[in-house]
Amino acid sequence: MADVQPVPAGRPAEAAARGRKPLGAGFLVEATAPGDVFTAEDLTEEQKMIGQVARDFAWQEVRPRLEELEHGHHEHSVALLRRAGELGLLAVEIPAEYEGLGLDKATATLVVEKLAPAGSFGVTFGAHTGIGTLPIVYFGNPEQKRRYLPKLATGEWIAAYALTEPDAGSDALGGKTRAVLSPDGKHYILNGQKQWITNSGFAHVFVVYAKVDGDKMTAFIVERDFPGVSVSEEVRKMGIKGSSTRMLYLNEVPVPVENVLGEVGKGHHIAFNILNIGRWKLAAGNLGACKELIALATRYAQGRKQFGQPIATFPLIQQKLAAMAVRTYALEAMVYRTAGAFDASLREIDGDAPDAGRQAIAAISEYAVEASINKVFGSETLDFVVDEAVQIHGGYGYMQEYEVERAYRDARINRIFEGTNEINRLLIPRELMRRTMKGQLPLMQALTRVQKELAEMAPLGPAGEAASGPLAEEQALIANTRRLGLMVAGLAVQKYMQQLEHEQELLAAIADLAIELYAMESAVLRALKAGGNGLHADLARLFVAGSLDRVEIIARNALAAIERGDTLQVQLGLVRRLLRREPVNQVALGRQVAAAVLEAGGYPLAGR
The missing domain is CATH 1.20.140.10 (Butyryl-CoA Dehydrogenase, subunit A, domain 3)
Structure with missing residues (x-):
């Protein structure tokens, strides 16, 4: 078995053809050019080398320990995290001035992806490098970063994230953990209980959320050795048994005021x-x-x-x-x-x-x-x-x-x-409205434009019939899906106005239309950037065919919840016109894709 080599020194070169900065959620209001998206094919050789380090580590060092990890031998988790630190895998997103590598998000994506063979150790790794470490990277002051990040980069210390409580899961702001300033003003005294905390069996530092004075949600950096910190036995889980999950108890824990992360009251x-x-x-x-x-x-x-x-x-x-x-x-x-x-x-x-x-x-x-x-x-x-x-x-x-x-x-x-x-399906339309109200997303202008287009829309043949070029029909249908999503959202807003937040089924439908649109467009843009033919085109075309079937069902059900009678029939007619298309021979395309899978022995683009 070959030794796993550490991440190469130096920052990977900029990946080619990254394009311009996209507008957040902008895919809902305007089309994107293929040259403006980053794809897996744009990864540089340096980035691929880092991904290979992660994959070799997963296969050669984690896999032999998987069975022991599954049975709760978390001393291996600690040793493996430290080994990942030696290889540079824990330092990818930590700034260089704090002994990290300061690499980009595309590289971080590749590392997480390539660790998949590590099974539930990936949860351990992700909790440490992601939600455990990044709050300090982004919100820590210079002294906090100097104190904690070098240790987290090497695995000398292991991080955990403590937000969930027995009565506060999806309602994260409903937590009951309290923080009270000590009489001498030097510490906050924390009391409460956190639930299902990944890495809690061996973490050295926790990012803990508590309410100062009962209402000011605040983040704290809490060390395991602070008096009053304790954890339960391991909880018994359906899966990811190789990760450590315990309750975290905080009993009169004195946390130095210097360990407030960010600002008091801004923890959310x-x-x-x-x-x-x-x-x-x-x-x-x-x-x-x-x-x-x-x-x-x-x-x-x-x-x-x-x-x-x-x-x-x-x-x-x-x-x-x-x-x-x-x-x-x-x-x-x-x-x-x-x-x-x-x-x-x-x-x-x-x-x-x-x-x-x-x-x-x-x-x-x-x-x-x-x-x-x-x-x-x-x-x-x-x-x-x-x-x-x-x-x-x-x-x-x-x-x-x-x-x-x-x-x-x-x-x-x-x-x-x-x-x-x-919850995420509800967050999507809520975030869209928030960005719209702040003037960050021209959603209302897009709704007005689409309403005018639909009112003037001539009878349509199959989408893309007058267009030419690779995936022309798919591109036209994606544009019509965008119009359809905006139409459904606009009609929902018109009918329910401020009460729309109580119509969760409609909000979820709007989210699902956005999800299908982003997925379809991303697949087609990737295929076009790869040349618009061959296996990439087959994969994109087959995905779009299935996605459009889902889009039609989502839209029909949503419209039936908004209108009825003749008005509903007119709207359903628009759905049919927008999504009218020649059936794709999904059987033949599926066989072509399957042949590529069988030839590759797995995902046919794994080697990119």
């Missing part, structure tokens, strides 16, 4: 902005898991014989492999497109400014809608892929000695982590 800004990053990173991990599962299912299908031949020769199995690859292709396009948006925005920041961290988190928060979309689509794509992988394994997929059984249990948490998918 830290919590919500860090969760935006967590959601996108979760999708990156989901992407890596999808690729591993496609490879696992492909190997099994090629080796398992029934009726005298490998089941990989059966068209129904091939269609499953194709569907897994198609959704993974769209997810990969979304995840790297979003990472590219982060990087384009972060490049505008003066890294030497005293408030560079605050500027950076503000730049990232512009893409809160995209972060939630990534989280929902990524976790639900992984659920689809792992379910099909179990099905391909048949009865063996239900047996614990087969890896896919563990993967199935591990996947389920992703729809709950970082805000449930239901």
Whole structure:
């Protein structure tokens, strides 16, 4: 077994063709050019080398310990995190002046993706490098950064994030943990309980949220050795058993006032902005898991014989492999497109400014809608892929000695982590309205434009029939999906006005239309940037065909909840006109994609 080499010294070169900075949620109001999105194909050789370090670490050093981790031997978690520190994998997003590497978000995405073979150790790694460390990176003052970040970069200290409480899950601001300033003004005294804290079995430092004077949500850096800090035994979980999850108890814990992170009363800004990053990173991990599962299912299908031949020769199995690859292709396009948006925005920041961290988190928060979309689509794509992988394994997929059984249990948490998918579906339209009201998104102008276009719309033939070029019909249908989404949103606002926030089913429908639009457009833009033909085009075309079917159902159901009678029939007629298209031969396309999967032995673009 070859030794794993550390991350190469020096910052990777800028990836090619990153394009201009996109407007947060701007995909809803205007089309994007292929040259303005970052794709996995744009990764530099230096970035790929860092990804290879992560993959080698996962396969050569974590995988041999997976069974022991699954049985609660967390001393291996600590040792592996320290080994990851030696390799530079913990330092990717920590600034260079604090012994980090200060690399870009595209590189961070690749590292998380390539750690997928590490199973639930990926949760341990992600909690440390993401929600555990990044609050200090972005909100810590210079002294806090000097004290904590070098230790976190090497794995000498391990980080955890403590927000959830027994009565405050999705309602994060409903927490009851309290902080009271001591009479001498030197400490805040914390009392409360935090629930389901990843890494709590061995973490040295926790980012803890508590309410000062009962109402000012504030973030604190709490060290494990502070008096009054204790944890429960490990909780018993359905999956991700290789990660440590415990309750954190705070009993009269004196926290120095110097350990207030950010400002008193502004902790919710830290919590919500860090969760935006967590959601996108979760999708990156989901992407890596999808690729591993496609490879696992492909190997099994090629080796398992029934009726005298490998089941990989059966068209129904091939269609499953194709569907897994198609959704993974769209997810990969979304995840790297979003990472590219982060990087384009972060490049505008003066890294030497005293408030560079605050500027950076503000730049990232512009893409809160995209972060939630990534989280929902990524976790639900992984659920689809792992379910099909179990099905391909048949009865063996239900047996614990087969890896896919563990993967199935591990996947389920992703729809709950970082805000449930239901909460994220409500956050998407809420964030759209917030950006609109602040003048950051020309949504109302787009609604007015679309209403005029629909009123003047001539009878339509199949979308794109007059257009030419690669994926012309798909591009036209995506433009019409944008119009349809704006139409549904506009009609919902007109009918319910301020009461729309109580119509959660409609809000979720608006979110789902946004999710499908972002996924379709990302897949097609990626395919166009890759030349608009061959396997990329097949994957994009097949995804769009399935997505449009979902869009039509979502829109019809939403409109039926808004209107009735003749008005509803007119609106449904518009849906039919906007989405009118020639049926795609999904059977033939699926077989072509499956052939590529079988030839590659897994996800057909894994080598990029």
